[in-house]
Amino acid sequence: MKALILLSSLGVISLLAEIFSFKKLLYPLVLLGLTVAFVLNIGEWNTNVTYFKMMQFDNYAVAFTSVIIVVAFLWFLMAEGFFKDETNQTDHYSLVLFALVGAVLMVSYTNMTMLFLGIEILSIPMYILAGSKKGDIQSNEAAFKYLIMGAFATGFLLFGITLIYGATGSFSLEEIKNAIATSVSIPAIFYVGVLLMLVGMSFKVSAAPFHFWAPDVYQGAPTMITAFMATIVKTAAMAAFVRLFDTTFLRVEGSWVNVLWVMTALTLLTGNITAVFQTSTKRMLAYSSVAHAGYMLLALLSANSYSSPSILFYTLAYSIGSIATFCIISIIANAKGDDGIHSFNGLAKTNPLLAGVMTIALLSLAGIPPTAGFFAKYFIFTSVFVAGHVGLVLIAIVASLIGVYYYFRIIIAMYFKEGNHEEVPVDMNHKLLLIVIAFAIVALGLFPDSVIRLL
Amino acid sequence: MITLLLIFFPLVAALLLLFVKGQQVRNMALGAAIIEFAIVVFALTQYQHGNTTQFEVNYNWINSLGISFHVGMDGISLLMVLLTTFLVPIIILTSFNREYSNPSYFYSLLLAMQFALVGVFVSLDGFLFYIFWELALIPIYFICLLWGGENRARITFKFFVYTLSGSLLMLGGLIYLYLHTSGTHTFNIQALYLAGQSLDMAHQGFVFWAMFMAFAIKMPIFPFHTWQPDTYTVAPTPGTMMLSGIMLKMGTYGVIRWLLPVVPLGVQDWANVAIGLSVIGIVYASCIAIVQKDFKRLIAYSSIAHVGLISAGILSANVQGVQGAMIQMLSHGVNVVGLFFIADIIQKRFNTRDIASLGGIRNLNPQFAVLFLIVLLGSVALPLTNGFIGEFLLLNGVYQFNAWAAAFAGLSVILGAVYMLRSYQSVMLGETNSITTSFPPLSGSEKGVLLILCAAIIGFGVYPKPLLDIAGPSVVKLVDGVRLAMGK
Numbered sequence A: 001m002k003a004l005i006l007l008s009s010l011g012v013i014s015l016l017a018e019i020f021s022f023k024k025l026l027y028p029l030v031l032l033g034l035t036v037a038f039v040l041n042i043g044e045w046n047t048n049v050t051y052f053k054m055m056q057f058d059n060y061a062v063a064f065t066s067v068i069i070v071v072a073f074l075w076f077l078m079a080e081g082f083f084k085d086e087t088n089q090t091d092h093y094s095l096v097l098f099a100l101v102g103a104v105l106m107v108s109y110t111n112m113t114m115l116f117l118g119i120e121i122l123s124i125p126m127y128i129l130a131g132s133k134k135g136d137i138q139s140n141e142a143a144f145k146y147l148i149m150g151a152f153a154t155g156f157l158l159f160g161i162t163l164i165y166g167a168t169g170s171f172s173l174e175e176i177k178n179a180i181a182t183s184v185s186i187p188a189i190f191y192v193g194v195l196l197m198l199v200g201m202s203f204k205v206s207a208a209p210f211h212f213w214a215p216d217v218y219q220g221a222p223t224m225i226t227a228f229m230a231t232i233v234k235t236a237a238m239a240a241f242v243r244l245f246d247t248t249f250l251r252v253e254g255s256w257v258n259v260l261w262v263m264t265a266l267t268l269l270t271g272n273i274t275a276v277f278q279t280s281t282k283r284m285l286a287y288s289s290v291a292h293a294g295y296m297l298l299a300l301l302s303a304n305s306y307s308s309p310s311i312l313f314y315t316l317a318y319s320i321g322s323i324a325t326f327c328i329i330s331i332i333a334n335a336k337g338d339d340g341i342h343s344f345n346g347l348a349k350t351n352p353l354l355a356g357v358m359t360i361a362l363l364s365l366a367g368i369p370p371t372a373g374f375f376a377k378y379f380i381f382t383s384v385f386v387a388g389h390v391g392l393v394l395i396a397i398v399a400s401l402i403g404v405y406y407y408f409r410i411i412i413a414m415y416f417k418e419g420n421h422e423e424v425p426v427d428m429n430h431k432l433l434l435i436v437i438a439f440a441i442v443a444l445g446l447f448p449d450s451v452i453r454l455l
Numbered sequence B: 001m002i003t004l005l006l007i008f009f010p011l012v013a014a015l016l017l018l019f020v021k022g023q024q025v026r027n028m029a030l031g032a033a034i035i036e037f038a039i040v041v042f043a044l045t046q047y048q049h050g051n052t053t054q055f056e057v058n059y060n061w062i063n064s065l066g067i068s069f070h071v072g073m074d075g076i077s078l079l080m081v082l083l084t085t086f087l088v089p090i091i092i093l094t095s096f097n098r099e100y101s102n103p104s105y106f107y108s109l110l111l112a113m114q115f116a117l118v119g120v121f122v123s124l125d126g127f128l129f130y131i132f133w134e135l136a137l138i139p140i141y142f143i144c145l146l147w148g149g150e151n152r153a154r155i156t157f158k159f160f161v162y163t164l165s166g167s168l169l170m171l172g173g174l175i176y177l178y179l180h181t182s183g184t185h186t187f188n189i190q191a192l193y194l195a196g197q198s199l200d201m202a203h204q205g206f207v208f209w210a211m212f213m214a215f216a217i218k219m220p221i222f223p224f225h226t227w228q229p230d231t232y233t234v235a236p237t238p239g240t241m242m243l244s245g246i247m248l249k250m251g252t253y254g255v256i257r258w259l260l261p262v263v264p265l266g267v268q269d270w271a272n273v274a275i276g277l278s279v280i281g282i283v284y285a286s287c288i289a290i291v292q293k294d295f296k297r298l299i300a301y302s303s304i305a306h307v308g309l310i311s312a313g314i315l316s317a318n319v320q321g322v323q324g325a326m327i328q329m330l331s332h333g334v335n336v337v338g339l340f341f342i343a344d345i346i347q348k349r350f351n352t353r354d355i356a357s358l359g360g361i362r363n364l365n366p367q368f369a370v371l372f373l374i375v376l377l378g379s380v381a382l383p384l385t386n387g388f389i390g391e392f393l394l395l396n397g398v399y400q401f402n403a404w405a406a407a408f409a410g411l412s413v414i415l416g417a418v419y420m421l422r423s424y425q426s427v428m429l430g431e432t433n434s435i436t437t438s439f440p441p442l443s444g445s446e447k448g449v450l451l452i453l454c455a456a457i458i459g460f461g462v463y464p465k466p467l468l469d470i471a472g473p474s475v476v477k478l479v480d481g482v483r484l485a486m487g488k
Helices: A002-020 A023-043 A059-078 A080-085 A089-108 A112-130 A137-168 A173-182 A188-205 A213-220 A223-245 A248-276 A281-302 A307-336 A352-366 A372-387 A390-415 A428-446 B002-017 B025-046 B075-097 B103-122 B126-135 B137-147 B152-179 B189-198 B201-218 B228-234 B237-258 B264-290 B295-315 B319-350 B366-379 B386-401 B403-428 B444-462 B465-486
Strands: A049-051 A055-057 B054-062 B067-073
Touching (some): A023 A059, A023 A089, A055 A089, A080 A089, A089 A223, A112 A223, A137 A213, A188 A281, A223 A248, A281 A390, A307 A428, A372 B152, A390 B137, B002 B067, B002 B103, B025 B103, B067 B075, B075 B465, B126 B237, B137 B152, B152 B189, B189 B264, B228 B237, B237 B319, B264 B295, B295 B319, B295 B403
Antiparallel strands (some): A049 A055
């Protein structure tokens, strides 16, 4: 909660920076603020305080808030250029910070209204940020598409919430849970509401068949914003999804589990298969992010004691891996003016560091041991296995093998293809960040227990 | 402690080598590999002969999943580690023949691979075994990708995906066993044995296939061998040697340690099919080897034939078969490294490996001809060479399982003699031609490697007892356990 208040005030302060002209100080201030927020948040571990029956900072919320803050910190380190190059700097700071506030709400709500507010507080800044490259027609298209699709999703979600309210007479998760536990016959509109919410949330996590917006928006938006959407937005949306379906709606599992089964299989296959045919690395990662949503849905589907720890680990492993890849893609795309796979040709010779970190990050995304991504997949597959969806595990294994194919296209390009022999210039900050991330990926792979046993 | 040292010393050496510039890095790599061999020799002196697991170390690693860093060596593991650490310095020495670009990466990857291979052979935790199994794949993939020959991107990628699919199936099998361990789930090897043996025959059959696929692809067994000839041919020679000399043994070792005792009934149920495939592979690969024009490719196919016999021997699940397999793994490791090195020596001098276009090298360098002949005789299993004892025991083991299978498997000896002696005839004997005009004398490192290998071939062939004694009791114990579970 303290972290939430701090983040909100940071957002307001950034708005004031333009007026009181301390724009230069803002960047260090935000990094400091995030560090303090992280510490404050950790302090709430095991306190389990409920606020006005609206939000509850249980360990689940604290753990996911920590992941969000850590990833946001890494994101700011990566995205320094995004705030320097553009006009409206302070607006960007505050939009990002407000989006983080929304993300924290989404992992800690205990009331449908807070879920809705969280999603909107997260989404509205993202609509604007997706279009923040004002002169670029693709960026505009991305913002517009994201807004329209997002509005649709919100509509579904709101409609679902309304029907559930109609059936149970409450927005509170606790009361809804009690209502369906005690009621003799649950009204049909309740099930309709659950399915509508399922659709709405699937839009937000870009699960097939509601993923069509993702590739266009990811490709059109500025790379830094794409990275933000692929990591923090996805983490928050998945956490919200699990909080809703694996606790409150668990009792009516029968009504949504088959739908989700099919959606998960579709997400895994369409995401991975379509990624194979992409030539732009950014678009490939967009489809791969759809595929990763599929893996996370696996854990949601298993709905057992393994679900939350495995999603926590997965979002962390996936987010830091993605930050590294997006960072490198943006460096390459800036230097060569193109983010196609051929831009990576010969990178191992010119920039061994970039190639090395990219390899580790891609191996992690592909799920090869001993990286974090391997354990992430391992935990998720085990939880689904325990839940008894063996068919889905097989589909997921085939999907991961397809994943190896397209991630390795970049690795092969870097090590095997001949490129022009010009070294790509890299900032010291970015170098440092990438080294830290590479170590983190390996460390998480060697000691996954440190995160897994938290929940 | 000594096991930890054995595992991590190559890794530390590999990381340090990254910071060394220039060609002297290969001397340091050789030094590191020799030190590692010395550690194993020290372990041998400390080893109490018997059937117990020694040098055991057990740390908690991932408590919430029952995964521990549990390593140790019984006779079987020790023999495999001995093979690994004996071959790696030799493989590094063979690479002195050529200059590799970015040598520090090259040797670092070789040692990193040794780290993973030793890890595979000493793991006593199913999950740890899987991790090392996968870790071994990454260095060799990069060795083949960065220093390989023509078409390497496509071929090495096929190799990677092929083996990765197998490993994922094995992981599935391991997780299935893990979920069937009693009490708190654990990946401890003994718990997995109990879990596997408590399954009924049909379920053991599923686990058998999930795990056997991984091993069959790694060895490789017909019809999962299609990645192998291309990869062996395209890889740089030290990579080929690592693949055939040591990495292949991961598969056979896996069957001994992680298949027979885990699902004895599954093995019993499916042995007909699996041994059938192995024997088909022997005949098929031998026939293809006979018509090969490329010497390196011929050795690759001969390797499929040899490993088919090893696999058939192990799956017969009797003492002779498994003991024979242990010996043959050592012999095959030594012989195949020798053969690939000879192919490399010839290619370096004439820029071709085409058997038909060579000839008369014996006239140019009789010394090389003798050394080649010794390696070749070891490979065709002539008595008093190392290949003989292993093949004899293996055929004996397979015969106890099924006489017909043994009859066809026995063809491997005859066909092996055919393709090996024919290629020797064509390459070494006869008159020199326009390509083989001169043969620069063997360099010191070349001579050294061939002499060590020949000494090993003859020494092991004449007096194999010390090595047999290392693994013997452990093999008997393991096979007895398996046969008991099979109800024999």
